[in-house]
Amino acid sequence: MRLLLVILLATAAAWFTYWRLEQLGARAWPAALARAVAWAALGLLVLDLTCAVRGPTAGRPLVLLDASLSMTAAGGRWAEALDSARARGEVRLFGDAAPFRDTLPAFGRSDLEPALRAAAASDRPVLIISDGELTDRDDVAPDLLARAGVLLLPRATAPDLAVVRVSGPARATAGDTVRLDVEVRAFGGGPDTARVTVSLGDRVLGRQSIRLGADGNSVATLVLPTAGLSGDLPLRIGLSGHTDAEPRDDARLHLLRVSPTPGIVLLASPPDWDSRFLFQALRDVADLPLRAYLRMGGGGWRSMSTLAPVSAEEVQQAARRADVLVVKGSAPEALRATSARGRWLWPSGEGGETTVTGDWYAAAGASSPVASAFVGLPVDSFPPLVSVTPIEPAADDWIGVTAQLTRRGADRPVLVGTARPGRREVLTAADGFWRWSFRGGAGEQAYRAMVAGTLSWLLGGADSAAGRARLPRPVVSNGRPAVFEWSGTGPAMPTAIVLSGGDGTRTDTLEFDGSGRAELWLPPGIYAYQLEGGGRGTLAVDRWSEEWLPRPSQLEAQPISAPPTPGLTSARRWLWLFGLALLGLTVEWLYRRRLGLR
Secondary structure, eight states: OHHHHHHHHHHHHHHIIIIIISOOGGGGHHHHHHHHHHHHHHHHHHHTOEEEEOSTTTTOOEEEEEOBGGGGSTTOOHHHHHHHHHHHSEEEEEBOOOSOOOSSOOBSOOBOHHHHHHHHTSSSOEEEEEOSOOSOGGGSOHHHHHTSEEEEOOOOOOOEEEEEEEEOOSEEETTOEEEEEEEEEEESSOOSEEEEEEEETTEEEEEEEEEOOTTSEEEEEEEEEOTTOOEEEEEEEEEESOOOSOGGGSEEEEEEEEESSOSEEEEEESOOHHHHHHHHHHHHHOSSOEEEEEEOTTSOEEETTTOOEEOHHHHHHHHHTOSEEEEEEOOHHHHHHOOOSEEEEEOOSTTSOOOEEEEEEEEEOSSOTTGGGGTTSOGGGSOOEEEEOOOOOOTTOEEEEEEEETTOSOOEEEEEEEEETTEEEEEEOEEOTHHHHHHOHHHHHHHHHHHHHHHHHHHTSOBTTTBTEEOSOSEEOTTOOEEEEEOSSSSOOOEEEEEEETTEEEEEEEOOOTTSEEEEOOOSEEEEEEETTSOEEEEEEOSOOGGGSOOOOOOOOBOOSSOOOOEEEEGGGOHHHHHHHHHHHHHHHHHHHHTTOO
C-alpha cells in the first residue's frame, strides 16, 4: 500500500509541475515521466520501506561456530561441529578478535559475547555450536543467550598431564640463581607422578620428579644457576618420560634475560630502617633482578642480602648500568656515573639538607602515578613519619604524598616525581615510611602499593633497549597477540617492526590505539624483533594454550526459541534504486534542455 501511495504521489507531483505550473502540455510527457520515476525512487529511499525476501537464504539461522583451539584439542569434535554449522545456516566464527581466519580453529580464547551481541541485532534466529568451554560466560547477557539455540558438542575426556603454570623472574643478573615454580595438574585420571625438566635447546638445566597430590595437583620448584648464561634465553619447562592424550600442554616457554648487571640497584649509605623495609618491598613487588648494598660509616660496601663485603668497583659497575638506581642516604659517586633511566633519591640529611623532626602525618596527593595505592585507605591514620626534608617541587612535577606536622600547619610534599629528558626521577623527602609496613594491615598494603607504583612509573620512561615501544609480556600463549606499549616521547605513532625467526624474516607495522597499545598476531615460534628508530628484543609465541586444558562446560543445549521467519530487506539495500533515481533525474535534465528549459 505504501509503495503504491509513493508512486501515485510522485506521478501526481510530476503531472502538476509540467501541466499546471509550467503549462507545457503533452510535449513534456517524457520529462514528466522521468521526474515521476526519480521522485518515486527518492521517496522509497527516504521512507526505507521493508519487504520479505524469498529464496533459499531467507530466514536461515546465523550459526555462531566456536573456532577456539579447544575444538581441536584431544577429544574435540571440530569436524562434526563444522559439518553441522554448514548444514544449519550461515556460519560466523567466534572466539577472539584475531584478524586472520583459517580453515582450522586458531583462536586462543572462547569469547562468545561480542559475536552473540552482533548476531542478536539481526532479526534472524541464532544457533551456537560449541564445546561449551567459554572464557567470557559471565559477560554474556542471559536474555541474549535465552533467545539463541545451543548445539553442545563437548569433547571426550581422556587422561592428560599438563603444565598449567610457570612463575619466575623475567630477568636475572649473571651469577644469580633463578627459582622457577612449575604447577603440574592431572586431568581425567592421569598419572600420579611426573618429571619436570627445564632445558635450553638441547641442554638440560635442571629436572625434578614430583608426586601429585590427592587432587591431582602439585608444584615443583627448580633452582637454576645462571653461570655461563647471557642474553635472552627461551627456557622450555616441560614434562618428560610420559605420553598422554594432549602433548601440546606438556611444556611451556619462559623467556629469561640474563644481563651482566641488575635491573634495580639499592644503595643505603648509611643503612636504616627505611632502607631495610624498602629492600624487602622491592624484592617482593619488582619483577626485576635486585642488588642491594649498604655502607656503614666510612667503611666499605656490603651486600644487604648476605652482609658479605663487596668492592667499591662492583657497586659502581652495578649502579652505572642499572635500569633503576635507588639511593637511600648519600652516594654522590654512584649518581655521577649512572646512566639509569629511573632514579629514586631518598636523602636524610647526609648531604647537609635541613631536616625537621616531629610527628608528620601523611596524606595522599590528589593526582599522581601512585594515587591508586591509597584509594580507600585511611592514610591520615597511619603511623606518622619521623622527619621531613623541606623541598620545593617544580610546577610540572607530580606530588604523590604530602605531610603535615602534628596535623597542623602547611602541607609539605614528601614524594615528588620529575620527568627529565632521558630519565625519570622520584624524590622522597621524609623518613619513617617503614612504620607503615611494620604495623601491617592497611599501612603495609599502602606501603607496598606505593613502592610498586613508584617503581612502575620510573620504569615507564624511555628505554634505550626497548626503543619507542616496550613488550611487557615477552611470551604469549598460542592464538593470543603480543601487545606492545608505547614508551617513546610524544604521541604514539605507527612504528615498523622487523621480525626474524620462524619461517624467515617479515616486516610489519605496529598500529597503536588511543591507550598506546598495539597488537601483533603471530604463529607459534621464537622471534627476534627490531623496531624502527631503535629498540630490539626477543618475542616468543608459545605452542601452549589454556584452550588445550579440559574445562567444565558453561553452556546447556537448547533449541532455537524463535521459529524461522522470512528474511527482510529494506529499500536502502537496493543499489539499483539509487541508480534509478539518478537515471530519472538525468533523463529529465536532457529533455528539459531540448525544450529550452533550465
